[in-house]
Amino acid sequence: MRKIQNREWLPGALIPKESELAAQYGVARATVNRALQSLAATGLLERRRRAGTRVAQHPARHAQLRIPIVRQEIEAQGRAYGYRLLRQQTDSAPGEADGFFGDIAKGKIIHVVALHLADNDAYIFEDRWISTVAIAAAAEADFAKVSANEWLVNNVPISTGKIAFVADIASPDIAKVFACKTGSPVLCAARKTWHDGAPVTYVRQTFHPGYRLEMDI
Amino acid sequence: MRKIQNREWLPGALIPKESELAAQYGVARATVNRALQSLAATGLLERRRRAGTRVAQHPARHAQLRIPIVRQEIEAQGRAYGYRLLRQQTDSAPGEADGFFGDIAKGKIIHVVALHLADNDAYIFEDRWISTVAIAAAAEADFAKVSANEWLVNNVPISTGKIAFVADIASPDIAKVFACKTGSPVLCAARKTWHDGAPVTYVRQTFHPGYRLEMDI
């Protein structure tokens, strides 16, 4: 890393092979290997068998985002977490989910609208659709007591997912929730999760106006 | 991972120690160690010396965001990348950078305003401040030919940074650039980078309306 930062090894340059570095630094090759793999994971190096290891052409590093678990995020700020269920009903898949739920029947999807609070201030407004096909137990869950977020974490096996962040403006309903003007800019996250290839839940979270999504590079 | 997904090991549970797993699976402890470290890196496990390894209470996995290199992102979509310098001048630090540049004198900061284009459509509007204290060569650079982004990548040692995403609304100027209405919601990224503890550059990028920042979980 020092040699890359000092530009001794320029972007695109081929660096010595593992065995040479091991000899130069007087360490075992396994140690060199772990170091180089670690740098490759952050995007500083590109490695290919037989072709060797090169300094990345665009050594922008990868950023890691810890997906915010709402309760933890709020409590980490020293604020009191609150949760309020606004609506829970069976529903059809939302148009914006864009085919996520495939042809799952109307009665098989639960629609939960809820609000996460920090010290009684609205923090995140959440629209969530849960498939009872993938998660049969969800049909009997009472999301008034436990947030759907936490219920799913505690009852559903780990799944894969995709998340997208977009900017939106507060609709009149959202503006009322956050006590802001209609048209205020708000950050939204749309998240889809699957388990075993089956759609589990689609969530659209609207963060309070002024929210900053921060991460390290 | 299978045992966590099948809920054999529940969230919060203490799992066997490395040496036991090594015996169970008939592999070396170093192999178990690498596997567990890998799962810990994705957020599925939490490990502490002496305390052992536990399944994470909220096993939401970490999302990795590849910071978009603008040219690559656009070309990956099969669109032609374009760059236009709108303004370049020495300037003082912007108020929004919030003390990032410390007490660096007014004449020591270059302010570059530029536009990244995809097939001649405005894609990202960029306001960038570069410290010539950290990067003396920047004073002579001509950002009309090369984007500041690429110039920095090719001339500045790798640095650390922070990035924040916020939602904003298009100002009249921004709206003109993107040919959208004033007040349209736009996603913005504010990025600070340091080298050797010294501030290097502060960038505020405004993405075109409708931009989605996507990542995998």
Added chain:
DNA sequence: GAGTGGTCTAGACCACTGT
């Protein structure tokens, strides 16, 4: 086909931290 990185092993010592 040869050379590179990928991965594993068996063993060792160390650092941290909970009891």
Added chain:
DNA sequence: CAGTGGTCTAGACCACTCC
């Protein structure tokens, strides 16, 4: 202060892929 994970070593074999 004992037990856990963290890290290193020396050696080996394998998989891939470029020439």
